[in-house]
Amino acid sequence: MNYFMRIAFRGRDFNGTQKLKDKITVQSMLEEKLTSIFDENIKVKIGSRLDKGVSALDFGVNFKTSIEKVKPNKLQYVLNRLLPNFIRIKECREVADDFNARYDAISKTYLYVIERKVENPLLIEVCWHPIFDFDIETFRNVSKLYVGNHCFDFFGSEEEKDGKILSIEDVWVEEKGNYVLWRVKGRSFLRYQVRFMVGTAYEIAAGRTSIAEITSRLDGTNKTTVHHKAPASGLILEKVEYDFERSENLAKE
Amino acid sequence: MNYFMRIAFRGRDFNGTQKLKDKITVQSMLEEKLTSIFDENIKVKIGSRLDKGVSALDFGVNFKTSIEKVKPNKLQYVLNRLLPNFIRIKECREVADDFNARYDAISKTYLYVIERKVENPLLIEVCWHPIFDFDIETFRNVSKLYVGNHCFDFFGSEEEKDGKILSIEDVWVEEKGNYVLWRVKGRSFLRYQVRFMVGTAYEIAAGRTSIAEITSRLDGTNKTTVHHKAPASGLILEKVEYDFERSENLAKE
Numbered sequence: 001m002n003y004f005m006r007i008a009f010r011g012r013d014f015n016g017t018q019k020l021k022d023k024i025t026v027q028s029m030l031e032e033k034l035t036s037i038f039d040e041n042i043k044v045k046i047g048s049r050l051d052k053g054v055s056a057l058d059f060g061v062n063f064k065t066s067i068e069k070v071k072p073n074k075l076q077y078v079l080n081r082l083l084p085n086f087i088r089i090k091e092c093r094e095v096a097d098d099f100n101a102r103y104d105a106i107s108k109t110y111l112y113v114i115e116r117k118v119e120n121p122l123l124i125e126v127c128w129h130p131i132f133d134f135d136i137e138t139f140r141n142v143s144k145l146y147v148g149n150h151c152f153d154f155f156g157s158e159e160e161k162d163g164k165i166l167s168i169e170d171v172w173v174e175e176k177g178n179y180v181l182w183r184v185k186g187r188s189f190l191r192y193q194v195r196f197m198v199g200t201a202y203e204i205a206a207g208r209t210s211i212a213e214i215t216s217r218l219d220g221t222n223k224t225t226v227h228h229k230a231p232a233s234g235l236i237l238e239k240v241e242y243d244f245e246r247s248e249n250l251a252k253e
Numbered sequence: 254m255n256y257f258m259r260i261a262f263r264g265r266d267f268n269g270t271q272k273l274k275d276k277i278t279v280q281s282m283l284e285e286k287l288t289s290i291f292d293e294n295i296k297v298k299i300g301s302r303l304d305k306g307v308s309a310l311d312f313g314v315n316f317k318t319s320i321e322k323v324k325p326n327k328l329q330y331v332l333n334r335l336l337p338n339f340i341r342i343k344e345c346r347e348v349a350d351d352f353n354a355r356y357d358a359i360s361k362t363y364l365y366v367i368e369r370k371v372e373n374p375l376l377i378e379v380c381w382h383p384i385f386d387f388d389i390e391t392f393r394n395v396s397k398l399y400v401g402n403h404c405f406d407f408f409g410s411e412e413e414k415d416g417k418i419l420s421i422e423d424v425w426v427e428e429k430g431n432y433v434l435w436r437v438k439g440r441s442f443l444r445y446q447v448r449f450m451v452g453t454a455y456e457i458a459a460g461r462t463s464i465a466e467i468t469s470r471l472d473g474t475n476k477t478t479v480h481h482k483a484p485a486s487g488l489i490l491e492k493v494e495y496d497f498e499r500s501e502n503l504a505k506e
Contacts, residue, residue, distance in 0.1 A: 119261060
């Protein structure tokens with residue numbers, strides 16, 4: 001039996017999502033609770049690898065059990081009773097055996113919340129407060145340069161360079177009073193990619209570097225990694241779209 | 254010289270607003286920083302006394318200095334550099350000598366943020382998550398019973414009973430997705446009054462007690478204090494209106 005769950009969690013309480021020895025991570029906390037519920041060793045597959053400090057409002061995981069069927073609704077209820085309230089199970093459902101929370105994700109939308117002038121102490125932990133003022137139109141326009149198919153090797157971690165072309169479906173910049181919401185949607189991202197993308201666009205919009213920081217990396221003429229990484233705290237995985245039908249159709253064939 | 258400031262702060266970081274020996278409070282933190290800036294002993298007058306854990310998005314204070322004039326803009330900037338980011342100075346201005354942040358407040362609006370189903374771990378610390386489900390229409394209707402002039406002695410702390418009539422200008426209940434926003438506006442409130450008001454309305458809306466919990470206290474037939482106190486964490490002092498002209502006109506006369 002393969003269970004899929006959508007969860008939400010607060011980044012500051014975890015050392016990232018992936019299991020790490022002796023550290024509290026999203027994967028290890030879920031495995032511990034599920035293992036105690038099912039009384040068998042449960043391995044959780046995570047849909048995304050998020051850095052320490054990054055939050056999620058929609059994060060997919062799946063795991064398999066060999067034992068008797070537990071109703072998804074019931075499992076969701078029991079898990080939410082066992083977990084601390086900074087991590088919540090929002091949905092739980094049965095999926096086809098070959099469904100994988102990582103590979104069946106069609107798209108991911110990340111949100112950066114930027115507070116331009118710190119006035120709301122209640123939200124400081126989920127916002128980024130850049131030091132310099134920046135031009136919103138420039139921020140929007142240069143962010144649009146990322147849209148399309150590009151090699152993002154120079155916006156990723158040093159270890160991951162492989163020349164692969166990744167697709168950014170769209171980038172939106174929305175102004176809401178004192179806040180700027182920066183969103184990016186794509187199928188997959190390299191480690192640190194979103195933080196480098198928003199950090200570089202901000203540096204250009206703040207007049208601290210030129211537009212070539214983006215263009216020369218995207219066309220491959222500059223083969224050094226950008227170094228403008230926005231902090232983890234303002235980053236939220238906001239939405240993940242899944243293709244539940246693919247594996248269900250495969251199962252029927 | 255009399256300075257007025259509007260500030261915002263996160264309740265979880267303070268032991269309330271009023272000075273307490275050996276504890277971090279809003280008043281003591283401001284006095285400490287202002288004393289170091291002006292190099293004389295500054296006494297801060299606070300506009301409201303908020304319980305430990307209650308946050309504010311708009312909280313008025315005033316204080317007097319004997320020394321040379323410091324521009325309000327400059328003072329705001331310097332203070333925000335010295336203060337941690339869970340407390341922010343939003344406005345600073347000079348006011349008439351007899352202006353008092355407590356007595357010149359015309360109205361205060363308190364907001365309770367209620368999340369009915371915990372799904373957003375990013376906001377758990379500024380919301381109240383009641384255990385029982387409740388009927389929103391009943392919650393709205395019974396909350397309206399508070400509007401008008403009443404003696405709130407049985408919705409306040411035990412020490413404060415004095416038969417004084419207080420005026421509640423309005424109560425609003427707004428539903429926003431998973432959230433219920435409960436607001437009350439009035440000139441002054443007894444200690445615990447807002448927490449008792451919202452807590453009692455919720456108990457009735459959850460079908461756990463009768464409407465007499467409110468009516469019998471407001472008409473004085475029941476002389477026991479209600480015991481349904483909502484937690485401090487969901488409570489926010491959202492807006493304070495001031496009469497700046499009163500003291501300025503007095504000064505001109």
